[in-house]
Amino acid sequence: MADVLVCGWGELVRGIEETLTFGRKLAFALGGKLGALVLGEAPKGISDLAGHYGATTLDTLSDPRLAGNGADALVDALVQACRAGAPRAVVFPQTFDARLVAPRLAGRLGAPIVMNAINAEVEGGILRVTASAYGGDTHAVYEVAKEGPAILAVATTAVRAEPAPSPTAPTLRELAANLSGVSERIRIIEAASAKGPRLEDAGIIVAGGRGLGAREHFALIEQLAEAFGGMAGASRPLVDDGWVDASRQVGLTGHITRPALYVAVGISGASQHMAGCAAAKTIVAINKDADAAIFKHARYGIIGNCLEILPALIRAARERRQAEP
Amino acid sequence: MRIVVCVKEVLDPDAVNSFAVAGRLVIGDDGKSLTQTAIPRLMNGFDEQALEAALRLRDAGAKATIAVASIGTDPSNILRHAAALGADEIVHLPADPSTLDGHATAAILAAWIRSTGAADLVLCGRQASDDDQGVVPALLGERLGLPVVTVARAVALSPSGDAVRVTRVTPDGDEVVEVSLPAVVTVSSEIGTPRYPTAARKLQARRMKPLVVPTDALGLGMADLAPKTRLVRQLVPALHGHCELLTGAPAEAAKTLVERLAQDGAI
Ligand SMILES: Cc1cc2nc3c(=O)[nH]c(=O)nc-3n(C[C@H](O)[C@H](O)[C@H](O)COP(=O)(O)OP(=O)(O)OC[C@H]3O[C@@H](n4cnc5c(N)ncnc54)[C@H](O)[C@@H]3O)c2cc1C
Ligand SMILES: Nc1ncnc2c1ncn2[C@@H]1O[C@H](COP(=O)(O)O)[C@@H](O)[C@H]1O
Numbered sequence: 001m002a003d004v005l006v007c008g009w010g011e012l013v014r015g016i017e018e019t020l021t022f023g024r025k026l027a028f029a030l031g032g033k034l035g036a037l038v039l040g041e042a043p044k045g046i047s048d049l050a051g052h053y054g055a056t057t058l059d060t061l062s063d064p065r066l067a068g069n070g071a072d073a074l075v076d077a078l079v080q081a082c083r084a085g086a087p088r089a090v091v092f093p094q095t096f097d098a099r100l101v102a103p104r105l106a107g108r109l110g111a112p113i114v115m116n117a118i119n120a121e122v123e124g125g126i127l128r129v130t131a132s133a134y135g136g137d138t139h140a141v142y143e144v145a146k147e148g149p150a151i152l153a154v155a156t157t158a159v160r161a162e163p164a165p166s167p168t169a170p171t172l173r174e175l176a177a178n179l180s181g182v183s184e185r186i187r188i189i190e191a192a193s194a195k196g197p198r199l200e201d202a203g204i205i206v207a208g209g210r211g212l213g214a215r216e217h218f219a220l221i222e223q224l225a226e227a228f229g230g231m232a233g234a235s236r237p238l239v240d241d242g243w244v245d246a247s248r249q250v251g252l253t254g255h256i257t258r259p260a261l262y263v264a265v266g267i268s269g270a271s272q273h274m275a276g277c278a279a280a281k282t283i284v285a286i287n288k289d290a291d292a293a294i295f296k297h298a299r300y301g302i303i304g305n306c307l308e309i310l311p312a313l314i315r316a317a318r319e320r321r322q323a324e325p
Numbered sequence: 326m327r328i329v330v331c332v333k334e335v336l337d338p339d340a341v342n343s344f345a346v347a348g349r350l351v352i353g354d355d356g357k358s359l360t361q362t363a364i365p366r367l368m369n370g371f372d373e374q375a376l377e378a379a380l381r382l383r384d385a386g387a388k389a390t391i392a393v394a395s396i397g398t399d400p401s402n403i404l405r406h407a408a409a410l411g412a413d414e415i416v417h418l419p420a421d422p423s424t425l426d427g428h429a430t431a432a433i434l435a436a437w438i439r440s441t442g443a444a445d446l447v448l449c450g451r452q453a454s455d456d457d458q459g460v461v462p463a464l465l466g467e468r469l470g471l472p473v474v475t476v477a478r479a480v481a482l483s484p485s486g487d488a489v490r491v492t493r494v495t496p497d498g499d500e501v502v503e504v505s506l507p508a509v510v511t512v513s514s515e516i517g518t519p520r521y522p523t524a525a526r527k528l529q530a531r532r533m534k535p536l537v538v539p540t541d542a543l544g545l546g547m548a549d550l551a552p553k554t555r556l557v558r559q560l561v562p563a564l565h566g567h568c569e570l571l572t573g574a575p576a577e578a579a580k581t582l583v584e585r586l587a588q589d590g591a592i
Contacts, residue, residue, distance in 0.1 A: 302570070309579060312579035
């Protein structure tokens with residue numbers, strides 16, 4: 001088996017390229033090879049993608065018990081794959097599911113674990129992993145012991161995807177695992193059914209924060225989002241106070257987004273908020289406080305009262321839309 | 326039933342934010358500690374919400390004793406806060422969290438829970454706001470052989486009392502799951518603002534002393550406590566802003582912004 005194994009399941013997730021990049025660099029630093037492991041049905045195009053990022057092997061492990069992506073089956077399959085292949089590191093894109101599966105795997109293997117990883121280096125044979133902490137206000141460097149594979153989950157919005165200098169054609173292999181003993185301990189009573197598009201996939205997001213002042217002003221955020229052809233998001237206080245649904249929350253513990261354009265309105269730019277939008281290509285800040293942290297992240301800024309600026313911006317955006325052929 | 330809530334004392338993350346924004350967050354001589362003494366220490370927000378979840382179960386009629394435990398050098402303030410809110414037992418497990426990793430933390434919590442004759446429900450925060458790792462609950466679940474349900478916005482006891490129904494906040498919307506007890510459940514901010522203690526209970530709790538249970542009394546040795554990941558350095562990343570401020574009356578600034586975004590191909 002490969003020395004560094006990037007693992008995934010379900011649909012291709014945003015951030016898989018970044019995770020493969022992280023994995024390839026780690027494999028290089030360890031003087032080993034990068035491989036990919038897909039649990040359950042392999043998504044289309046995964047082999048090309050893995051090769052594009054330098055994976056030399058693509059392992060698939062399928063079993064009817066993996067069909068629902070239940071955590072018990074995933075963990076069991078991963079434990080068996082790790083025991084059989086003895087990789088030096090197992091790397092996950094830090095998805096919602098991986099936030100549970102990765103540490104459970106570490107628990108089963110008694111292996112070191114680091115979440116929120118943004119960089120890995122090897123010095124004198126010792127693996128050092130940098131992870132964000134305090135929402136990103138600090139970076140913590142952890143020295144990782146050699147017992148068991150290092151289990152790492154990558155904060156993919158903080159990593160840049162770089163294809164391999166020369167693409168590989170991964171060797172395809174089918175792994176076997178015995179999952180007959182698995183029965184999921186968690187029973188799904190009502191499945192999640194998101195209505196409409198997800199913030200994760202939005203190209204444009206207009207987000208409102210506490211600076212909006214009142215619940216009814218969130219309508220302005222929705223109007224601007226619509227005028228730009230994007231989605232409305234929010235900072236956590238708006239969710240905490242019940243102004244908007246949790247499905248709107250952008251940030252460390254909300255949605256991790258990567259839009260082309262992120263307009264932050266009345267948002268101070270706390271690290272935990274930025275963890276969910278710092279990967280945006282262009283950030284625009286509208287805030288009355290010239291010293292707000294958000295201006296340190298923004299490409300464009302308007303200092304002023306958002307309740308005056310938003311209506312003007314909605315008008316300007318609509319006018320431009322109408323002028324478009 | 327017996328509910329255990331695991332709480333960690335952390336540096337106030339809002340204060341850490343403010344120091345960072347002001348460029349005054351500095352790392353101490355050891356190269357890894359935040360030394361700002363002006364930053365208050367408090368109960369990790371999600372842990373306070375985990376305690377709130379326990380209290381709501383009791384409000385809803387569950388006959389539950391609530392034990393709150395914390396690994397730390399001196400977490401008596403947050404434990405007294407827990408007592409003021411309604412915890413029946415407060416337990417201090419002495420160790421310095423900065424020298425532990427998730428495995429060692431889970432080892433101590435698991436050994437203590439076992440020593441007390443198990444728990445029906447273990448509630449944790451979804452993650453600690455200092456290291457943001459969110460691994461202890463899963464590691465604890467594996468050690469105790471219990472299922473782990475993460476990111477709850479609501480926890481309710483089943484009518485039979487031998488299972489909990491948990492509403493999870495997933496990226497695809499809410500998911501409702503059921504899990505038989507005993508189990509570990511992590512709680513997220515969506516559960517809502519935790520209650521405040523009454524002045525009378527606060528006064529009462531001030532006199533309460535946490536029960537101190539040393540790690541060696543739990544039969545834990547060096548090997549259990551040796552971390553597999555060790556913090557060797559902490560740094561404050563520099564932010565290089567290059568924000569172009571658009572000035573003028575709202576209409577003018579708005580127009581310029583839309584033009585710029587169109588030129589850049591952002592809209
Ligand atoms: C562990 C943890 C996880 C967290 N996870 C998240 C998360 O996922 N997402 C998240 O968003 N937060 C999260 N937070 C909270 C985060 O730290 C901040 O508290 C939060 O993001 C602040 O929201 P805000 O910017 O809307 O409010 P504030 O910080 O109060 O900022 C309001 C801003 O509005 C400006 N303003 C006020 N009035 C006006 C006006 N009329 N016009 C223009 N501007 C105005 C002010 O100058 C200020 O900058 C988390 C915190 C912790 C500890
Ligand atoms: N030192 C500690 N004492 C008690 N509980 C803890 C401690 N550290 C972590 N926990 C629990 O585990 C959760 C996740 O912590 P972490 O994995 O460090 O992010 C916290 O929200 C607490 O519920």
